[in-house]
Amino acid sequence: KKWSVVTTCRTTPLLGVMHFTTIDYVIFALLLVASMGIGLYYALSGGRQRTTQEFLLADRSMSCLPVSLSLIATFQSAVAIVGVPAEIYTHGTQYWFIGCAYILGLLIPAHVFIPVFYRLHLTSAYQYLELRFSKPVRICGTLTFIFQTVIYMGVCVYTPALALNAVTGFDLWGAVLATGLVCTLYTTLGGLKAVIWTDVFQTIVMFAGQLAVIVVGVQQTGGLAEVWRKVWEGNRISGIDLNPDPTERYTFWTLGVGGIFLMLSLYGVNQAQVQRYLSSKTEREAIMSCYMVFPSLQVALALSCVMGLVMFMVLYFVMDMLQDLPGLSGLFIACVFSAALSTISSAFNSLATVTLEDLIKPHCSSMTEARATLLSKGLACSYGLMCLAMAYLTHLMSDSVLQAAFKIFGMVGGPLLGIFCLGMFFPWANSTGALAGLGSGLVMAFWVGIGSIVTRTSGGPAAVSHFNCTAVQLSENITTAIGTALNSTAVQPMGLQRFYSLSFMWYSALSSFTVVITGLIVSFLTGRGELLIITIEDAIRSTWAHHTHSSGLCSLVETTSKSNKTFCNKNKY
Numbered sequence: 001k002k003w004s005v006v007t008t009c010r011t012t013p014l015l016g017v018m019h020f021t022t023i024d025y026v027i028f029a030l031l032l033v034a035s036m037g038i039g040l041y042y043a044l045s046g047g048r049q050r051t052t053q054e055f056l057l058a059d060r061s062m063s064c065l066p067v068s069l070s071l072i073a074t075f076q077s078a079v080a081i082v083g084v085p086a087e088i089y090t091h092g093t094q095y096w097f098i099g100c101a102y103i104l105g106l107l108i109p110a111h112v113f114i115p116v117f118y119r120l121h122l123t124s125a126y127q128y129l130e131l132r133f134s135k136p137v138r139i140c141g142t143l144t145f146i147f148q149t150v151i152y153m154g155v156c157v158y159t160p161a162l163a164l165n166a167v168t169g170f171d172l173w174g175a176v177l178a179t180g181l182v183c184t185l186y187t188t189l190g191g192l193k194a195v196i197w198t199d200v201f202q203t204i205v206m207f208a209g210q211l212a213v214i215v216v217g218v219q220q221t222g223g224l225a226e227v228w229r230k231v232w233e234g235n236r237i238s239g240i241d242l243n244p245d246p247t248e249r250y251t252f253w254t255l256g257v258g259g260i261f262l263m264l265s266l267y268g269v270n271q272a273q274v275q276r277y278l279s280s281k282t283e284r285e286a287i288m289s290c291y292m293v294f295p296s297l298q299v300a301l302a303l304s305c306v307m308g309l310v311m312f313m314v315l316y317f318v319m320d321m322l323q324d325l326p327g328l329s330g331l332f333i334a335c336v337f338s339a340a341l342s343t344i345s346s347a348f349n350s351l352a353t354v355t356l357e358d359l360i361k362p363h364c365s366s367m368t369e370a371r372a373t374l375l376s377k378g379l380a381c382s383y384g385l386m387c388l389a390m391a392y393l394t395h396l397m398s399d400s401v402l403q404a405a406f407k408i409f410g411m412v413g414g415p416l417l418g419i420f421c422l423g424m425f426f427p428w429a430n431s432t433g434a435l436a437g438l439g440s441g442l443v444m445a446f447w448v449g450i451g452s453i454v455t456r457t458s459g460g461p462a463a464v465s466h467f468n469c470t471a472v473q474l475s476e477n478i479t480t481a482i483g484t485a486l487n488s489t490a491v492q493p494m495g496l497q498r499f500y501s502l503s504f505m506w507y508s509a510l511s512s513f514t515v516v517i518t519g520l521i522v523s524f525l526t527g528r529g530e531l532l533i534i535t536i537e538d539a540i541r542s543t544w545a546h547h548t549h550s551s552g553l554c555s556l557v558e559t560t561s562k563s564n565k566t567f568c569n570k571n572k573y
């Protein structure tokens, strides 16, 4: 049976177009209507989104279950739903080892990052950078985050539309508009409460859709034993790969260790996740929500990987197999769009929060609560429209969507992780060092990232990703033929070429280390006089009245930083 591999197909679907039956459209429409309904409910209930505390932080009243599902939904977009099975198909099950990174990738956020952010009672994560370093560091951090998220949300709104278009012929830009507008509406109307509760609903749809496709897929392939035999014969199960070569795309090291830095940049310091921790009613609830992410994230990973095994190429197989089961393809597409909506809505809301909190409020502190809330709604709406423009940009530069998402996180999220670590773990780092560190981290990340795009290598020749973004119909033998050709021509790159072929899974680690090392060196060179000395107590007393006892925070920061000599005994930080 011919397998067709979709990397990025632009316009015409390749296989016979499987038309959506009406029930499929109904299910897809129900998803959008339900999401809108939740948005309207939170626009008209509670405080009716009249304060920024409610619109941006859900009144800091959330419990750990909805927060944990929302934490997962925020970074489980259509990219993972469609992209991970494609990676499993093209590179085997090595990717599954990223699950090992979830252990430290969630424990460190729970016990290091959450307490610091929560006890400082922040709204934006970047306020921490001003408290620890200076306002310029905060502004640079905010702008870096905005840059990362705007690009990422473009990928997230484009991917599901591309998938739908490739498989059902559904109009690409119609799907982009439908997703973008519905998402902008319910995020602008219902604020963080709506975003979190739609995330909960969409996560359930996401899991249901993946499970349904897998169950039917296994059934149609003749049962689990048959699937296992086919998968084993196709030697799709790759054992643990301990190859230390950093240019190897997926190994236990790039996934299990490099993946930790990726997780820390997302679940530790990314504004979208920090906002969810801050919306929790107590610090303990926030920590619990982080713990509850672990099992669900492992299930999500398992579902994506199993789908990659059972379906090979998810989309075609899905439509091929499900077309005689009306409603299931609609459920699967609803699953893909649930993944997209729950990620994009988090992006809009977190962008509005940091823009208001970090870029606007410091310059007009006299702004009334009503105006601030109205402004944050306007910001959420304008970021929504900007997302449509970014979808078009993604259309122009797409190759493997999962790789694109990981590169964005590595190139931009990595340096952000670096300055937060510089601030929290190195008390002698100063703001000059932080700025120099952030700059060098971004330069390093973009050097390797752009270099890999230009020379088309990052993590070894991808089996089937075609840069000229056409969808290629490959039969099994052609795939292996291309595979061997690539391997034979792929001479071991040397020097700079080898640097460009660094696996994108190492980008987060490389860029965050660059920030810390440069930040420390520049801090030492620029002396310590310039250290912006504020005590945590001052920061909290002057900015926020009610608060847990700062000595508690102080002792925490002491343990975090290990070197307590410059810490609390001088009561300086």
Ligand SMILES: O=C(O)CCCC[C@@H]1SC[C@@H]2NC(=O)N[C@@H]21
Pocket (backbone or CB within 6 Å): 075, 076, 077, 078, 079, 080, 081, 098, 156, 262, 263, 266, 297, 300, 343, 405, 406
């Ligand atoms: O799905 C996306 O939009 C981005 C790809 C996944 C991001 C990372 S990978 C490790 C962690 N597990 C997830 O499900 N998401 C994050």
Ligand code: NA
Pocket (backbone or CB within 6 Å): 072, 073, 074, 075, 076, 077, 078, 338, 339, 340, 341, 342, 343, 344
């Ligand atoms: Na999502």
